[in-house]
Amino acid sequence: MTHFRRDIARFELIPASGGIFEVYANGDKIYSKDETGVFPKAADIITKLESL
Known part of the structure; x- marks a missing residue:
């Protein structure tokens, strides 16, 4: 979460x-x-998110 904290508008756990x-x-x-x-x-997961 701290890696993308400025980019996350919404986070949901289901x-x-x-x-x-x-x-x-x-x-x-x-x-x-x-x-x-x-x-x-x-x-x-960070690597995958960075590639989006």
Whole structure:
């Protein structure tokens, strides 16, 4: 959160079950633990967000 604190207008956490962890930016899914089987490192998410 601190990396993009000036750029984030809205941040929302949506509870789910079954170990699902997904990250969306501007309505597009940029990461899915369900698809990869791996919980992401913060640096991986930052890299994906920077490339948008």
